Each structure stands twice: as structure tokens, then as C-alpha cells.
Amino acid sequence: MLEVTHLSRYYDDFKAVDGVSFNIGKGEIVGLLGHNGAGKTTIMKMLSGYLEPDSGSVTIDGTSMADKPKILQRQLGYLPENLPVYGEMTVADYLDYAASLKGLDGRDKVDEIRRAIKATELADKLHARIHTLSRGYKQRVGVAQAILGRPRLLILDEPTNGLDPTQTRQMRALIKEIAREATVILSTHIMQEVEALCDRVLIIHRGQLAVDEKLDSLRQSNCILLETSATDAREVLGRLGTEEGIETIEPQNKPGQFRITLHKDTNIRSASAVIARTLIAAGGELYRLQPEQRDLESLFRQVNDNQHRSNQPNQPNNEKKSEALENAA
Numbered sequence: 001m002l003e004v005t006h007l008s009r010y011y012d013d014f015k016a017v018d019g020v021s022f023n024i025g026k027g028e029i030v031g032l033l034g035h036n037g038a039g040k041t042t043i044m045k046m047l048s049g050y051l052e053p054d055s056g057s058v059t060i061d062g063t064s065m066a067d068k069p070k071i072l073q074r075q076l077g078y079l080p081e082n083l084p085v086y087g088e089m090t091v092a093d094y095l096d097y098a099a100s101l102k103g104l105d106g107r108d109k110v111d112e113i114r115r116a117i118k119a120t121e122l123a124d125k126l127h128a129r130i131h132t133l134s135r136g137y138k139q140r141v142g143v144a145q146a147i148l149g150r151p152r153l154l155i156l157d158e159p160t161n162g163l164d165p166t167q168t169r170q171m172r173a174l175i176k177e178i179a180r181e182a183t184v185i186l187s188t189h190i191m192q193e194v195e196a197l198c199d200r201v202l203i204i205h206r207g208q209l210a211v212d213e214k215l216d217s218l219r220q221s222n223c224i225l226l227e228t229s230a231t232d233a234r235e236v237l238g239r240l241g242t243e244e245g246i247e248t249i250e251p252q253n254k255p256g257q258f259r260i261t262l263h264k265d266t267n268i269r270s271a272s273a274v275i276a277r278t279l280i281a282a283g284g285e286l287y288r289l290q291p292e293q294r295d296l297e298s299l300f301r302q303v304n305d306n307q308h309r310s311n312q313p314n315q316p317n318n319e320k321k322s323e324a325l326e327n328a329a
């Protein structure tokens with residue numbers, strides 16, 4: 001449904017988004033995760049047609065944003081990071097205005113406004129001026145305008161930004177509800193947000209796409225971490241042959257530490273037993289042999305550790321950057 005190809009954007013000579021490509025299928029909830037300044041908002045603005053890319057394309061159901069921005073913008077819902085809501089307007093007037101911008105009128109407009117008010121539980125605040133609302137209610141007004149017209153694609157930039165824990169819980173429940181009918185892409189720098197809401201995560205790192213992974217497969221690791229006195233473990237285990245399911249054995253930071261990647265169909269317990277037997281038979285001692293813990297937090301940390309390393313002196317920056325991305329992927 002959403003196809004993003006080699007998207008790049010500069011601010012003056014600073015490349016804020018650098019060759020980002022991904023596809024999102026109908027009905028998915030995808031989280032765009034990254035530190036402050038990673039490029040998430042810039043990507044969201046380009047997805048919603050409010051900022052033109054310097055290169056690359058955004059296509060929704062086969063229609064290009066560059067060719068038909070007005071038509072596509074009417075079909076999508078967008079909650080910008082700082083919603084430019086008009087403080088002096090009442091909630092009702094603002095939603096009426098937002099519905100007109102989406103091309104709604106007559107009975108459809110009334111029905112849609114009613115639906116959005118119900119979904120966001122704004123009925124009590126209809127006649128309140130927007131500047132008098134709490135942060136959470138303002139955010140609800142933003143979501144209400146985004147879902148007017150039943151968009152097929154919802155783009156939510158930091159939807160729980162500034163909300164207290166109760167409001168955050170309510171907003172997440174609302175997003176889940178909305179996602180029954182629409183494809184959702186949301187940006188956040190909060191990992192729990194992605195874990196609570198999303199099917200898939202895209203990690204943005206310095207404007208580049210570092211990770212694109214389904215949360216289900218993220219939780220299923222096929223790697224083993226090994227620590228042994230046998231510093232030649234790579235050679236010893238390398239003799240086992242492919243039938244044991246070992247694909248790669250990569251040395252880690254310290255001598256005797258290795259990361260072993262297994263074939264995806266290999267049973268991790270049987271492979272661990274074979275590895276232990278083989279190393280002990282070769283005279284090595286085992287200090288650690290455990291499945292790698294793979295969760296969003298460790299993956300995100302890995303991306304950042306690599307970023308930190310790539311900032312150290314004495315290595316060409318580009319070389320380190322691509323290494324960071326490879327390791328993180």
C-alpha cells in the first residue's frame with residue numbers, strides 16, 4: 001500500500017534523510033523508531049506530502065505523491081509532531097474546518113465529525129477553545145482531525161508525546177482501535193511504544209534505515225554467544241560441517257568470545273550441545289554458551305553502540321557507518 005523508495009532530504013548541506021526505502025502492507029502498524037534528530041519527522045513530512053524529497057519517491061496504492069499530492073493528502077490522516085491547531089477555535093469549529101479541507105461536506109461531513117468525536121471521546125470538549133485544553137486533549141483533537149474521512153493510511157508523528165501515563169494508555173488503545181480499519185505508521189523515540197503497538201519496527205539512525213524487522217522475528221534469535229578458553233574455536237567448530245547448522249562464527253571484542261549464527265531451521269539446544277562437546281573434546285573450557293538475547297532494546301542499543309564507535313577518531317567515518325548498519329541489520 002505504501003512504497004517508499006530511496007528517499008533523501010537535505011536541509012542546506014546537511015543530509016537529514018539518506019536513501020530510505022521500505023514498503024508497508026495493508027493493515028500493518030509500523031513504528032519508526034530513532035533518537036532525537038534521527039530524521040523521523042522529516043520522513044513523516046515527506047510521507048504525508050508536506051515536504052518534498054530531494055530524491056526518491058513515495059507511492060500510495062500505485063499513485064505517486066509527487067504527481068498527485070492533493071488527492072493523496074485527502075486520503076491519508078496525518079498527525080504532525082506539533083499540530084498547528086488554531087487555539088482560538090473551538091474543537092467543533094476546528095473539526096468542521098479540518099473536514100472541509102479533506103473535501104467532506106453535507107451528511108458525510110456531519111457523520112464523519114461525529115465518528116471522530118466518538119472515537120477520541122471529545123464530546124465533553126466540543127465547545128472548549130483549543131488553547132484551554134490540556135496537552136492530552138489537544139493530542140486527541142489532532143488524532144480526531146487525522147481520522148476524518150476514514151483514511152486508509154494514518155501517519156502519526158510522536159502520538160503520545162507529552163502525555164501522562166493514563167493519557168498514553170488511552171492514546172495507545174485508540175491507535176489500536178483505529179488500526180482495525182487503517183494502515184498505521186507512527187514515529188516515536190520510545191521503545192515501549194513500538195512494543196505495545198507495532199507489528200514491525202524501522203529503526204532510523206542518522207537519517208538512514210538501520211533496521212527493518214517484524215517484532216515476532218526479532219524475538220526469535222538464531223544466534224549463540226560463546227565464551228571459551230579455545231581462542232581457535234572458529235577453526236575447531238569450522239570443522240563440524242554444515243549439517244550441524246552453523247552458518248557463521250564471528251569473533252567478538254575479546255579473545256575467546258564468538259557470536260555463532262545458526263541456520264534458521266536449526267534447533268538451538270541441539271546445536272549448543274554439539275558445540276559444547278566439540279570444544280571440550282578439543283581441550284577448551286566453556287565459560288558461556290547462551291542464546292543471544294534479541295529484543296528491541298538490545299537491538300536499539302546495538303545501533304547506538306555502533307554509532308558511538310563510529311564517532312571515535314582514527315577510522316574513516318563512512319567505513320564505520322556502514323559497519324554499524326551491517327551489524328545492526
Ligand SMILES: Nc1ncnc2c1ncn2[C@@H]1O[C@H](COP(=O)(O)OP(=O)(O)OP(=O)(O)O)[C@@H](O)[C@H]1O
Nearest residue numbers: 011016034035036037038039040041042043081189
Ligand atoms: N527545518 C530544518 N532546518 C534545518 N535542519 C533541520 C530542519 N528540520 C530538521 N532539521 C534537522 O534534521 C535532522 C532530523 O530532524 P527530524 O526532526 O527529522 O528528527 P527526528 O528524528 O524527528 O527528531 P525528534 O525525535 O527530536 O523529533 C536534525 O538534525 C534536525 O536538527
